[in-house]
Each structure stands twice: as structure tokens, then as C-alpha cells.
Amino acid sequence: MMKFGERLKQLRLQQELTQPELAEKVGMEQSYLSKLENDKSIPSAEMFEAILSIFAISLDDFLSKLSPVGVNALKSIPAVHAWQFHRQQMQQGNRTKWLQRYAIACVIGLTCVLAGANQLVFDNIIYQYMSPGVVKPGESKEIFNNWRDRFVAKKMEYAFTHGGRDAELIKQQTHTELEMINRRDEYYMVSNTYRGDTYNISIAQQGSRTFHLLGSKDIRHIGNNALILLGILALLAGVFGYFSDWRSQQNLPH
Structure with a gap:
């Protein structure tokens, strides 16, 4: 995952363009392009649209290669902000689904452990x-x-x-x-x-x-042992899922 400057430089090199050549195509000073590639400046909305047009690349293709920090740095651009909001909504929807699955895994796991320990399905x-x-x-x-x-x-x-x-x-x-x-x-x-x-x-x-x-x-009925083992695995899967989600939330830019 890259920042904006790295992504811009990558596209320029792929097109085999020098900084002066790209600066001329976009209509900016070479010194300003250098600042953009070194992440010392953020392009305006018009300049950002011009860059996408020169490289014939969509907004999603450009931003999807950026790190969360790289995207967040461009949030002052309306198109980027809208893309970021839409992406966050989708991610939140997916996150909710996974959290529900983790909860189901924990409930199933706990139920299996209790059923096996208390001989609710198989008599010992x-x-x-x-x-x-x-x-x-x-x-x-x-x-x-x-x-x-x-x-x-x-x-x-x-x-x-x-x-x-x-x-x-x-x-x-x-x-x-x-x-x-x-x-x-x-x-x-x-x-x-x-x-x-x-x-x-x-x-x-x-x-x-x-x-x-x-x-x-x-x-000791083997069925109860299997239920307890299955329950422990399901519980571990659910807990690990919650822990992974917590870690990923901690790593998001604020």
C-alpha cells in the first residue's frame, strides 16, 4: 500500500514520463509535481481530476492502491471524500456481518460445550x-x-x-x-x-x-467429547475474530 506521492510516481514511470513531461501534460510546475511525488503537498480537486485524466485511470483504481493513511490525506478533495465515505459504509456493512458471525460462533461454541459437559445430547x-x-x-x-x-x-x-x-x-x-x-x-x-x-x-x-x-x-461418551471439542474450536474462532476486528480498528487512521 502506498501514499499519494508514491502512487503518482509509479504511474508516471509506468508511462515512461519524466517529471517535466508530466508537469507539462497536467499543466503544473515541475517543482510542484516534485512536491506531490514526495508527499509534501496535496493536489487541488481540479489538479487531481487532471492527473486521473492524463493516466486514464478511474478514481477507484487510483485510490484502491493507497494505504488508509494515503487516502485520508486526500480527504479534502470532494471526490475522494465521497469515495472514502462509500468505502467506509461498505466496510462497516461487511464488518457488521462478520461480527454477527463471530457472535454466532461463540453462541454455538458455548452451547456445544455446555451440552457436552452436561450430557444434554449423549448420556454418559x-x-x-x-x-x-x-x-x-x-x-x-x-x-x-x-x-x-x-x-x-x-x-x-x-x-x-x-x-x-x-x-x-x-x-x-x-x-x-x-x-x-x-x-x-x-x-x-x-x-x-x-x-x-x-x-x-x-x-x-x-x-x-x-x-x-x-x-x-x-x-465418557465420545459424542460428548466431540461436542466439547467442537464447542471449544467454535469459541476460539469467535474470540479470535473479535480480537482481529479490535486490532484492525486500532490500526485505522483517526
Whole structure:
């Protein structure tokens, strides 16, 4: 980025003009041109327009190569002042958008950190369930646990009415016990969600399975770690953005 004098000299050299030649074209004294190129003087509005015309360059092309200090030095020229005001309005609009993005990044970051730390999305407790086997259609959901109950009731009824023990009933119980042993097919499931002490799921064309809670265990869910890491990165991005904006504002000419 250059000051006005440096930019003027750069354009002159690009056109391969000497100071006397350029001074003649613009209609000024060579000594005055020398002062302009050395930033010891500021051109008038008419002289500035003449310089732009000689080099066939637009106001924006000329000023966009100048440093903020260089532009600020020319603000007494109405065209430069208007350009500077328009540029500042655009920059302020862009700055506002970026500040909004930094704010969103900070909010998202803080939300992710809090969500991860407080297990709002992923539970840090895992639950282990076990199903003893497949329950056939029409059977009690707890057939593997309560199949003996019906025989106990029948035994008590027989003993009350006939006395003694029913051999046939004992045979049926033994047969049922062997059947339940053969049908036993334990299936374990781990869940991040508490589904109650007991829950049942259907199995297509087979029946269903009843799962019983065996216990729970505290873990550190990887999802919570990822949320916290993501939140910290977003917070850092937002804070760094605000800091960069503050630094750039400090460097602006006043």
C-alpha cells in the first residue's frame, strides 16, 4: 500500500514520463509535481481530476492502491471524500456481518460445550439388557421366568383335592423344563438410553424378545467429547475474530 506521492510516481514511470513531461501534460510546475511525488503537498480537486485524466485511470483504481493513511490525506478533495465515505459504509456493512458471525460462533461454541459437559445430547451412562430367549406368539412375555408358576398352582390344587402328588403333572413339568432349557437363547444388548427395567421388541415371523435390565455403567461418551471439542474450536474462532476486528480498528487512521 502506498501514499499519494508514491502512487503518482509509479504511474508516471509506468508511462515512461519524466517529471517535466508530466508537469507539462497536467499543466503544473515541475517543482510542484516534485512536491506531490514526495508527499509534501496535496493536489487541488481540479489538479487531481487532471492527473486521473492524463493516466486514464478511474478514481477507484487510483485510490484502491493507497494505504488508509494515503487516502485520508486526500480527504479534502470532494471526490475522494465521497469515495472514502462509500468505502467506509461498505466496510462497516461487511464488518457488521462478520461480527454477527463471530457472535454466532461463540453462541454455538458455548452451547456445544455446555451440552457436552452436561450430557444434554449423549448420556454418559450405558445400560445392559439381557433376553433369555424368543417368546412365541400367544405366550406370556415373561414365559422364561414364570413358566413354573402354572405348575405350582396345579400342584397345590391337586394336593388340596386329591392329596399327594400327580405323576402326570410332574411329567409335564419335567417336559416343559427341558423345552425351556432348549429354547433358552440369551441375547445381550447395550443401550445409551434407559428403556425401563423390562421392555419387549417384536421379531418378524418368530414372536418377540423380552429384555431385562442387568445393570448400568458410567462412561465418557465420545459424542460428548466431540461436542466439547467442537464447542471449544467454535469459541476460539469467535474470540479470535473479535480480537482481529479490535486490532484492525486500532490500526485505522483517526
